[in-house]
């Protein structure tokens with residue numbers, strides 16, 4: 333073990349012990365594939381988000397880095413049957429649950445390995461897609477972890493990341509420090525930490541800001557001790573400001589594709605009532621616009637985003653010729669279909685226009701193989717503008733011909 337590894341070791345051991353005590357997430361194990369979808373776990377929508385088009389190949393290698401009890405790994409496996417998924421984690425207890433979870437739901441294209449993010453160089457080959465959600469901020473050296481992952485990403489591949497945001501977690505951070513103070517030399521006894529935290533909340537007045545925040549925002553999930561421990565008695569957590577996030581991304585050597593919750597980062601959401609001010613704010617450079625959103629909306633508790641290893645294509649579908657020859661299919665990440673009122677890829681209830689409904693119906697008639705945009709346009713009377721809009725709304729997925 334070199335000096336760098338030795339310096340990280342105590343933190344890594346403490347984090348492992350937390351998740352061996354309280355494996356996370358504590359989702360129940362089912363005897364069937366998990367319900368619903370998350371478009372961030374479906375390769376065609378991930379690829380479409382990052383490039384504008386469906387991938388030519390679904391036989392991808394996927395790494396679920398810091399997979400915990402395997403909730404995401406199980407979805408990744410079931411939603412992408414042509415893919416091969418590998419979940420890695422520090423916690424043996426979490427991995428045991430992940431393995432049992434996937435055995436029960438008969439996810440056969442997934443395996444697990446007891447391995448730190450820092451040691452992914454021990455894995456053979458490269459990955460087309462890496463999912464690393466809720467992990468980097470628990471590493472003693474997040475940048476080293478991200479760089480290790482980046483070194484295993486194939487050119488043209490994508491990483492989805494999620495880290496905590498400092499402003500929105502301010503009250504959590506105060507309670508974390510309060511629990512640690514009261515625990516004193518019992519810090520690291522996570523069951524004691526949960527007990528102390530629950531006692532502290534119980535003793536605070538209903539008007540107390542920390543208590544109010546807990547009750548309004550988190551208490552439902554924090555009924556589970558695993559969630560409470562993950563939130564309040566963690567031995568290692570770095571909460572990111574926008575500037576820290578920018579630096580992390582710059583140093584990763586990868587390219588920022590975009591936030592995977594883009595609606596949150598639209599200035600219209602906050603400044604739409606004043607068009608002149610909005611226009612002025614829109615003129616700011618990209619990262620200053622994000623900084624402004626993060627300052628004006630203290631409710632933001634995390635950052636989630638995609639990074640890419642270039643080169644990778646970008647399709648904008650502005651050329652009619654290219655669009656007409658593209659293959660088109662309905663995005664399967666929707667619920668309630670066939671109906672004009674559906675849950676879209678983000679689980680938002682939306683009402684389809686008559687032409688959108690018609691296009692989706694026409695797409696279904698041709699699956700598989702998918703029809704071309706030209707065929708759908710001829711069949712439905714939709715315009716190319718309608719098709720482009722449906723693509724940006726993720727109602728349909730496009731694939732270039734050839």
Ligand SMILES: C[S@@+](CC[C@H](N)C(=O)[O-])C[C@H]1O[C@@H](n2cnc3c(N)ncnc32)[C@H](O)[C@@H]1O
Nearest residue numbers: 351357398399400421422423448449465466467
């Ligand atoms: C908050 S949980 C997130 C689990 C899962 N990604 C999810 O979103 O449901 C964090 C997980 O990261 C794992 N972890 C932390 N540091 C790690 C490291 N250096 N290498 C691998 N896994 C790590 C922990 O053991 C834990 O299971």
